[in-house]
Amino acid sequence: MSGLDTRLAAKPADYKSDVKPIWCPGCGDYHVLMSFTRAFAQLGLPPEQIAVVSGIGCSSRIPAYTNCYGFHGIHGRSLALAAGLKVTRPDLTVVVASGDGDGYSIGGNHFLHACRRNIDMTYVVMDNHIYGMTKGQPSPTTEPEYDTALAPGGTGVAPFHPLVVALASGANFIARCFSGEPNETADVLAEAIKHPGFSFVEILSPCITFRPDEKVWKDQVHAASVGATHDQGKAARRLMTDDGFNIGILYRGNRPPYQPAVGATDIDWSELERDFEL
């Protein structure tokens, strides 16, 4: 995180744009947008110092709904784009927004390497266990028995466990939130942004249109019974055995972030030519 300035007394509205979301009424992502703006206001970040980067999908529409700099890129590649931005512009606060299809399926490999690389950014995945924008196909987090047109009778394939993957791949901060709790989510996002290195926040964000069954999530989620651990082994056991509805900051690592020195121009490029001179 960069450019903190708590003297500004910013309001969440300062971070919202006038672009009207395309989301369905009742979509969890409205609340996530609210959590974004609350977290930014809480941290007092100047909007022009924040970059919100995304891929493709319902959740990836979020950058244009903020009043920050945004990049709505191509499907699955937001983390790579954000990595290039952050290493060359360490002064910016970089937040990456994704969904379970964009982030865990087409973008799965980048997820592993972003965790491993540990560049200082916050990765928010709005997980609704379905491809919403293409109208209801199973995603890597869809339950195996969930019936869809593309997989009649269910996929029969075990879902992906993003938090465990994040931990094993080296993420430096791991949390789970529920979109229906925007204040709590905003607090976690603020912590994630402040934490050095790669912070991963999975937000359960129901798709009312294609997964009406997810309306019960609000009754299933529960606050984690213990605070965040610094111990990878303990975190692994907790994440492997939790019920998928455990909400809160679950792991805080202390790996130093990757940030090469940039911007210093020690020598003129003409000096590089000397290697070639006869």
Add this chain to the structure above:
Amino acid sequence: MAASPSLSIAIIGSGGAGALTTGDLLLETACAAGWHGLYTRTLGPQIRGGEAAGLLRLAVHPVECLPDQFDILVGIDWLNAHRFGAEIKVGPQTLVISDPRGGEPPPMVTQSGARVVEVPMKEMAKAIPDGRPNMIALGIASRLLGFSAEQVSAPLEKRLADKGPAAIEASLAGIKAGFGAAAGIAYGTQLATPRANTARRWLLSGNEATALGAIRGGIRFAAAYPITPATEILEWLAPNLSKVGGTLLQAEDELAAINMIVGASYGGTPSLTATSGPGLSLMIEALGLATSAEIPIVVVDVMRGGPSTGIPTKSEQADLNIAVYGMHGDAPHLVLAPQSVGDCVFTSQWATHLAESLQAPAIILSDQFMGQSRAAIERPADVAFIGARTLAANIAGTYKRHAMAANGVSPMALPGTRGGQYTADGLTHTERGTPTSGAADHLAQLDKRRDKLDRFNFGDHWASVEGEGDIAVMTWGSLTGAAREAAAHAVADGIGVRVVAPRLLAPVQPERLAAALEGVKRILVVEQTHGRQFHKYLRAHYDLPAPVRAFNRPGPLPITAGEIHRAITEWR
């Protein structure tokens, strides 16, 4: 003894025999002594232990292509030499040095009518403690070419400095023995004395030249995923970018590499990645994103044989189609092609400047031959083409990232600029950048992105146009040197030939080409593809004012000056 302005030598050995080192040292010796040279390494697919050959042409003038036939061929051994087949041309005039214990010479030698002289290089090396046959070969070749032992020893000592005095001594002893063996070989030609040359000269590969040109043009970030034959660009940039305040990030794949540079450039840092055909295929979607979002980026494609994995270690020009037409939708962008090792510096710098000025992606089509050849060149002139992006500052009111502008280039707000917040998008957008599916907005932005390229004045650098005459040889990329040499032979025969080689392949320049071809009676199109991609590209975009013939062949066999010369003279 006759003095020749140009001599060529090929050194062959199985992998690990040191043939390539011998070639490198011959090149370094010759260039330090004032000659010009071009040296290319050719290898089989094996990482270690396959066949290897160093192909070297030395001259008193700049060299941009290999010869039609080698004057000297040294076989340190012949174990895998047959795999080169037609790649290394041997003829009756060739002197072949062969080790009687190095296996049977391949048919390309035995059927050529070449004079074969046997020298027991292995045995001679054994007589020297830690001696190596390739150093005997170096001594023989040096003596035949007309170098002194002193001239050879300087680059050798530099190269072996890390290995200590014993290694240097063993090598020098080997070279001395080679000189002794060559004394008994009657060879009537030596390289002519080089002209006194006061210009500053460089010895570098096309890949290094491309990387240097990029830094000259302002590139300060590179994303890297290794691929043959482009990796050297990235390996050169890794330490050197950090010296100029930039950095390089290794990506997990080419998809990540291209998106990393889009992100870095969005943040204001001129950015590049380098790859080859398979990588370019993976990068195409993001090249469309950069086109739509108007983010300048530079992608170098060092072409190799294709399609698919193709021939990774050998050259071809068959990525022209994907570079020009690869993206879905109407996606105007820049495609450029350097024409020689030296021109890689200029073209890479110019491409960076154009991408930045026009807020559009630029693809540079280099190739394996040019990229991995080392050449002695005169230091390229400093040119003023440095990244010049139009930025938005002091923004008041609503910022329109993609606002219409007379030249199509709208000022870009970089993150951190107050009031300039916008979302870059691959979705069709309004002037402000907001997504839309409206017909008018779609058309307006398509027009904008086309017009900014079409209205730009690319100047004389768009092509090299040389010579006069009613025959035009049209070619591009690394074949330009061979075409120029063929034209020079034709002119010596009294046939007027002009060589027209576009350096800028997209956007096309119809008026400029029409002027370059004014008055021609025949157009010979020369390219290293199987599907005549360049020929079809010319046919699609230009009114060619005269009958056209295509002379094309896919890789890996190089197209030589002699072949182009014959194609010119046969069409009379």
